[in-house]
Amino acid sequence: DAGVIQSPRHEVTEMGQEVTLRCKPISGHNSLFWYRQTMMRGLELLIYFNNNVPIDDSGMPEDRFSAKMPNASFSTLKIQPSEPRDSAVYFCASSLPGIDEQYFGPGTRLTVT
Amino acid sequence: TQLLEQSPQFLSIQEGENLTVYCNSSSVFSSLQWYRQEPGEGPVLLVTVVTGGEVKKLKRLTFQFGDARKDSSLHITAAQPGDTGLYLCAGGGGADGLTFGKGTHLIIQP
Numbered sequence: 083d084a085g086v087i088q089s090p091r092h093e094v095t096e097m098g099q100e101v102t103l104r105c106k107p108i109s110g111h112n113s114l115f116w117y118r119q120t121m122m123r124g125l126e127l128l129i130y131f132n133n134n135v136p137i138d139d140s141g142m143p144e145d146r147f148s149a150k151m152p153n154a155s156f157s158t159l160k161i162q163p164s165e166p167r168d169s170a171v172y173f174c175a176s177s178l179p180g181i182d183e184q185y186f187g188p189g190t191r192l193t194v195t
Numbered sequence: 196t197q198l199l200e201q202s203p204q205f206l207s208i209q210e211g212e213n214l215t216v217y218c219n220s221s222s223v224f225s226s227l228q229w230y231r232q233e234p235g236e237g238p239v240l241l242v243t244v245v246t247g248g249e250v251k252k253l254k255r256l257t258f259q260f261g262d263a264r265k266d267s268s269l270h271i272t273a274a275q276p277g278d279t280g281l282y283l284c285a286g287g288g289g290a291d292g293l294t295f296g297k298g299t300h301l302i303i304q305p
Contacts, residue, residue, distance in 0.1 A: 115293075117295075124295060124297035124298060125238070125283065125295040127292050127294070127295075138292060173238075175237070182226050182228065182293070184240070185240070186230075186239070188236055189235075189237050
């Protein structure tokens with residue numbers, strides 16, 4: 083089975099541009115999580131969905147960040163406008179119903195110049 | 196907010212040595228998980244501990260959950276270069292999502 087798929091793997095953009103990160107969870111997993119990882123702050127939970135519904139977005143840093151999950155097999159994380167401090171690796175993870183273990187994608191390394 | 200503190204932050208040892216890394220919190224967790232992350236990849240689950248005092252072994256890796264379910268340790272016996280990576284502990288999960296520690300960067304030198 084394919085694992086969690088993320089695209090793009092690398093994104094370099096200029097400050098002020100819109101960035102869209104994409105994630106396809108493992109089939110059958112009903113929970114999806116977006117994380118951001120930096121050396122300074124480690125792995126931070128941004129938002130997560132259960133059955134396509136956003137449950138907790140308290141980790142989203144500010145209004146420039148938004149996430150959607152239009153169906154069970156696709157989610158996006160959008161940053162508009164992007165800023166240099168958004169540079170990080172963004173991970174998507176999914177899990178089965180009622181199970182704590184999460185399966186991570188390979189991440190998107192975002193660089194905002 | 197439940198916080199997990201991991202120590203040491205960095206550890207570099209020679210192949211064949213033993214080591215222990217720690218994950219501590221002031222909060223009680225229903226379960227704790229250990230992940231390993233290699234450069235350019237996402238974290239991969241190693242083990243989940245659920246019961247206070249539980250010990251789980253995965254080849255040369257031994258994981259222990261504290262009696263009060265507030266802390267955990269990972270002990271590696273006879274470390275090998277392939278053990279190199281970032282070791283993350285995480286607590287919670289389910290309806291509340293996971294809280295991750297900042298991890299221990301482990302380097303095993305041949």
